[in-house]
Amino acid sequence: MNTSAVAKLLNVSHSTIQRWVTQLNMEVERNQLGHYQFTDDDIDLLRKIQDQLNEGVVLQKVTISEKKIRKANVKHHTEPEKGQDHLIERISRLEKSLKTKADDVVSYQLLQHRSELEDMQKLVDKLEARIEALESANVPPAEFYLASEEAAAAKKTKKKPFMKNFFGNTKKNGHSSLSTVDSD
Structure with missing residues (x-):
């Protein structure tokens, strides 16, 4: 039984x-x-405590001959047991x-990082060679424009609305150029 059930049985509070x-x-x-679990023997013992308290005995002076006292269960091992040697060896x-x-x-992981660094170094060397080639005066204009086109393609371009691609900018001075037809 748990503490609440025993408290109801003895008609006292949980904290009591x-x-x-x-x-x-x-x-x-x-x-x-970590909650108390009371056995029938524990409940009988609590009833005897309650009887003594009802007779006017102070809690510190309550005596019960068969009361269970909490004990620390500490085992001192001087020699390891047979199974412990096996366990210690297995743990080692x-x-x-x-x-x-x-x-x-x-x-x-180190080998993977080294491989990645080598790949990056090859890429850096390749880029340096390309930059030197572009900066030199001997570069044919076609290669220079090709490189600049690649750089421009890498940048994001702002898209125009679909209709502006066909008609261009149709608004002038706040009026649409299509609606400026005079009707006589």
Whole structure:
């Protein structure tokens, strides 16, 4: 049972149950969320506490002979057990393989970066040669215009509206040139 259900059963508040458990150092199981889970023995123990409190005993002086006291479960190991040696050895092998794999990944990445840098360097060399050729006086005009056309194509051009391509700019002084026909 959870704390709320026990509190309803004993007709006390939720916080009262929690206070009794903590102040009397009762050992109560907890679920995966950390909430108390009371067994029938725990509920019987809480009823005995409630009876003593109803008789006028102060909570600090409540005594229950069969009360469960919280204990720390600490195990001291002086020697590793049989299974632990195997686990320690396996962990060591896994750590070594992980380190090796990490080194392999870094090496692969470095090779990839080196390849990319070499490709970029080839491109830079090619561009430098082209720029030198364009800047030299021996460049035939056709090649110069071809290079400038490529540069212009790379830039975005502003598109004219569809109708302006056919009729051009038809508005003059705020009036359309098509509507200036005199009617006599």
